[in-house]
Amino acid sequence: MLALLKREIRIAWRAGGGALTGVLFFLAVVTVFPFAVGPDTKLLSHLAPAILWIGALLASLLGLDRMFAQEREDGSLDMLVMQGHPLMLVFFMKAFAHWLMSGLPLVLATPLFGIMLNLSPLGIGATMITLLAGTPAISFIGAAGASVAVKLPRGGMLISVLVLPLVIPVLVFGIAAITGALTDPAPFTTPFLFLCAITLFTSVLGPLAASVMLRHSAD
C-alpha cells in the first residue's frame, strides 16, 4: 500500500502532475482579492481567513478529476480493483496522496499569503491549523465525487459542482474556529473539534463511497 503512496507522489512531482499548480493557483486567487477589495487594509485583514479558505478549497479541487479518470484511461484501474487489497484502503491512500500533494502545500504556503493579506500572526496560526485539519476532508469527499464522474471525458466541472456543496460544513466550522481564535467570546475548541470530526468521518465515508461506485460501475 505504501508503494501506491510512493507512486502517487512521484507522479504528482513529475511534469504534468500538478503538485505545484495548486499552490500557484492559490497564490493567484489570493493575489487577485486585494485588487477587488480595494486599498483598505483593515477590511482585507478581516476578510483574510475567508479568502485563504476559499482559495484552498478551489485549489484542492484542481487535481480531483484526474484521481480516477486517468487510472481508467491508461488501464491501471482494472489492476487496482482486481487485487486482494481492500478497495476502500486503496482509495483512501489515493485520496491521502492527493491531500499530501495539493492540501499540505497550501497549508505550508499560508503564512506567506497571510502576510500578503495583512493577517495577524495569531490569525495566520489559526488559519494554518484549521486548514491542516480541514483540507483532508476536501480530498476524501473529492474521492467520492471523482468516482462518480470517472467515465466523463470532461468531468472536472461536474466534480466541482458535486463536491462544493458537500464541503460547506468544513468551511463553516473552519471559519468558525478562526473567528473563535481571533475574537473573545466565541470558542475555538468546539468548532475545531467538529472540523476534526468531519475529517475523520469523511476519511471513512469518502473512500467507501468511491470503492462501492468503482466496483459496480465497471465496463
Add this chain to the structure above:
Amino acid sequence: MKLCVENMALMRAGEEVVRDISFELNAGEALVVTGENGSGKSTTLRGVAGLLPLASGEISLVDDTGKVFENPVREYCHYLGHKNGMKPSLSVRENLDFWQKFMGENLLSVEEALEEVDLSHTIDLPYYYLSAGQKRRVAIARLLVSDRPIWILDEPTSGLDAQSVTLFTSLAKAFVEDDGILIAATHLPLGLDKTKTLEIGS
C-alpha cells in the same frame, strides 16, 4: 487446479452481450477465445477477470482435492487488456516495481522480467519514450513480476512485430507448461499442445 465457468452471462448498458458461456480449464491448459469484432470477446475476458458483474452464472477456482478457493477468482488472475496500465511519466523500472509491490507474490525481479521481453536497455527510460510495441512488451513483463496461476490476455500481441510475437508465444508456452491457465483472445496460433477454443457469437 481447475477454473470452472458455468453459464456466464454478462450485461453491458442493460443489454445482454454474451450468454451461456461455459468452460473448464485444468492447470496446463489454454483457451483461445475467437469471434468477430464486437462479438463480445473482450467482454467475456473482463467477466472472467471479475471486472464486470455477472448477470448470471458462476466462476470458481477449484484445487486438486476439489476444494473451492474462497477468495474471488480475480485475485488469482493477471489481466492484460487493450490498455497497458502503465504511467507515462514514470520510468519502466518504477512502473514494474510498483505493480510488483502492489500485486505481491513476487516471481521474477524487474530486471529479469525485462530481460525476458528483451527490453533491459529501457529500464530507466520514462515509459512514454517507448514505441507502441515496446510499451506492450513492458506490459507483458508485468505478467512475469508477480505469480498468478491464471493469465487473461486480450489481444496480447497487438502492436508487436514478428520477432516479439515469437518472444511472447514462447513466454506463454512456458507459462502453460508450468501448470498455468491461459485464456487469450487472439488470432494467432499460440503453438500450445492442449488448447481449447471458444467461439463467441456463433
